[in-house]
Amino acid sequence: MKRGLLFLVSLLLSVALAQFPRTVTDDAGRSVTLKKAPQRIVSMLPSATETICSLSEAACKRIVATDQFSNWPEMVKGLPKAGGFINPNPELIVSLKPDLVIISQGRLLEALERAGLTVYVTNPKTYDDIFRTARAYAELLGLRAEAERLVARVQAEVFALETRAAKASERPLVYYEIDPTPYTVGPSSFIGTLISKARGQNIIPAELGPFPRINPELVVQKKPQVMVVTHPEVSAIRNRPGWASVPAVRNNRICAFSGEASDLLSRPGPRVAQGLKLLIECFHPSLK
Structure with a gap:
């Protein structure tokens, strides 16, 4: 028994070493x-x-x-x-x-x-x-x-949440702001994909790229119903020219995330499903 175990350990070690250089x-x-x-x-x-x-x-x-x-x-x-x-x-x-x-x-x-x-x-x-x-x-x-x-675990977690989001009756127009420059996220970015999986519609045109800097007037024109903000200057958003008329601002549908919640949304890593959960709860409060 002991000899067999030693052989197995030796075999596994040799396989691992064979992967290099x-x-x-x-x-x-x-x-x-x-x-x-x-x-x-x-x-x-x-x-x-x-x-x-x-x-x-x-x-x-x-x-x-x-x-x-x-x-x-x-x-x-x-x-x-x-x-x-x-x-x-x-x-x-x-x-x-x-x-x-x-x-x-x-x-x-x-x-x-x-x-x-x-x-x-x-x-x-x-x-x-x-x-x-x-x-x-x-x-x-x-x-x-x-x-x-x-990979299998994370994809399974995302799929379960995506299935839950599919029960939502609406797909709100969404604007996501990384910083007040403003920098945002396009549909091709990982955050853009999460917005879609959470049953939201990103207002940013795909041709602007994954993480574009935009003209603030674009947000006024696109009239998002929900805003996601991951920087601390949330209060200043209402004072931007024309933004008071944006539905998300007018109806106070602004989800502000900081600390660990901001980390979950902004990092393309293994906790991505937790970030997706935050977006689902933001877009569809009834699914909490």
Whole structure:
């Protein structure tokens, strides 16, 4: 019995080792080669942190630092924070001697490559990217089976909520505002897909792209019935020229989200179903 168990462990270990070295292509079109499964990872965007930690607890423990906004799960809160998109700290990253750094921007890439680090660039924008990146991170870590389990679970959660939303009798016109510039979301973005799955109709034309900056007059023209706002300047919306006549403002159908709720809506990662639930409850209060 013991000999059989040792053989099985040895076999599983040899299979895992056989996956490396491997070369993958990142979202910047770069070839990234890993000689072995990385054990010291720096994750510089929250969705990557959450996805890796959702693959397995052991995978999460490989993360040695994150960006300043990664705050889930609980076990990553105490890790060193290497800044954010605007203020990254390459010196701290290099000092931690990671064997893989996951980033979303080019400026940081140059500094890390000069230091000889292995860097993977990721840029999830669409709903399908949530699952594509889960599989991509799992490929980097040698955790393919874990990725398939995660993808299946998240898709099942989304489907259950989508089925619930289908019971709604209306499909309100929706405007979603990321910041007061204003930046919003197009139908092709992952948030745009969630709006559709929650039985809402996004007022933003698809040709403007996934995350466009718009002319505020467009909102006045499109007359959304519901607004979703994920920044703190909600009160100022009523004072914008012409916006008092917008149905969502006039009827006080503005759903303002902050803190963890904003995180759930804005991160293309494994908690996407929880973000979808928030939108369903916003668009269709009777389904709560």
